[in-house]
Amino acid sequence: MSNQERAEHHQGGVYSSKGNLFERDTRYITTRIVRQPTPGQDAVAVEPGRYRLIAAKACPWANRALIVRRLLGLEEVISVGMPGPTHDADSWTFGLDPDGLDPVLRIPRIKDAYLARDPHYSRGITVPAIVDVTTGKVVTNDYAQITLDFSTEWTEFHREGAPDLYPEHLREEMDAVMKRIFTEVNNGVYRCGFAGTQEAYDAAYDRLWTALDWLEERLARQRFLMGENITEADVRLFTTLVRFDAVYHGHFKCNRNKLAEMPVLWGYARDLYQTPGFGDTVDFQQIKEHYYVVHTDLNPLSIIPKGPDLSGWLTPHGREALS
Template sequence: MSDDLKPTYTEKGKSFERDMSYVPDRILAGERSADPDDAAYGGRDPERDGITRWPVEPGRYRLVAAPACPWANRSLIVRKLLGLEEVISVGLPGPTHDKNSWTFDRDPGGVDPVLGLERLQQAYFNRYPDYPKGITVPAMVEVESKQVVTNDFPWITHDLFFEWQEFHREGAPDLWPADLREEMEQVMKRIFTEVNNGVYRCGFAGSQEAYDDAYDRLWAAMDWLEERLATRRYLMGDAITEADVRLFTTLVRFDAVYHGHFKCNRNKLSEMPHLWGYARDLFQTPGFGETVDFEQIKAHYYVVHTDVNPTGIVPKGPDLSVWETPHGPEELADG
């Protein structure tokens, strides 16, 4: 995502502002009426909003998603939860990059074995020769043309669920339950603004005032989540939803990166019993922990963010084996 490049600030208070404009195209199954109430559209009309439709077609697209990036990590989790591994291939850029692009430096010869590209930037330029914005992950790339289709990260995971249902594995979770969707949208909105993006607003704050505001908002939301999870296993009840995926990728990076690197240091995640038990529960659920690479996560933040960590030194800790420890109610009661 563009936060991996140079952060941008507003003039007043030097607050971090995330650029949320992406390649807006969608990979859609069949033809639908442009009904703003249709969950597949989420209020966006492809014709009205200038969104190009791409067809759902197994093997046509490659998901490029760096494990280091929390926004890309979402797509890796959803792909596994839904059983789409044989339908949508995945390219895995390495954790560090220069100002221009993510690179496939961990693949043999430094080249993605399917796309034949050294840099994700090439897929963007294949479609938009003068593409002016950050080269972000996750990105869906058409294999044959080697062109980026979309990098609109919230819609990538949304569409993996709604548009690729014909290819979901048997027993795949209902990540967007109809009866909970309205409340879930509100929960996810607060998680995004205050937690997912909140840690970045702390870490990239350009003034004490901006940092203090971001810090207070982050911890107000973390306390709200701690209270919410005191009475339920998952954010929306007794089943995993997209909301859990979106929160998990921030929580799993919290103690290893955000607590120190981004100055989110009121306390550690491991000191919040309900959030900590919840996070370990998800980590140990198939589809979650197997997509997490702590070595790459730490290398990315501590090496790429030279404004925050100019020495490039990567900390050895924390002890990450704690993610495999028991997380049941009896352990929470004892903790």
């Protein structure tokens, strides 16, 4: 496995380069955590205090889970462990914690929890992952389902006034919007960054900007992706947008323009960033350290850029006028 492959082995899926194109291995552990598991269902029961979310702030896929947990007020019932911003070819590690051990699981790397579940586990050691504290075993790393289950299966423990992030009457349209965001934007920036040929990069670049222009137009007439209220769709888009100027614009060569040069998307992203649960789960230094240190094929000397100036995230956005 090359350095480039290793760089993607732990972040949302396994990188592969068939035909010099970026592909993401989406074979996850699909065990779910639900209110009432049914016979034959690959699921365990919701139980406060039993599960620990492992989610690195640097990773956009893990950042989603941190945001949803915070928005729904699940902090008291689902604990969180945070690996450092970088990892080696083996696993994310808990280097930010005392003695390099997660203080609850008492392990130095998340891979240990994967191997506790399956000593022969051979897929990606990814975050986010949810670990059963009572057994030390990973329950699931299916990041898309994790946040949907937080919204729909943990409702008994939501804070008063928590948003409905996956409203039933919008699900059909939401699912289509989120699918396009995943394929064209969340994954699109990686398709640009890890393109193996000029032709692959050119095609990926065009796809990405077609999608971003579509979003600029959609959000010009409504405050959030599905209307007046924040939903799961906004969470999924935000974690890519918040990394765009700091990382994807330069590091992944997604450089037609910066996010800050797209008036609608820039205002929308700031609106979310200034909403409790979004900006307070973002750490720009960890984000930059992760991408510029781990992706050694793209940045062989692991030099972390000092810029760009990120102070604009707290400036007025004016999006309230659309509500």
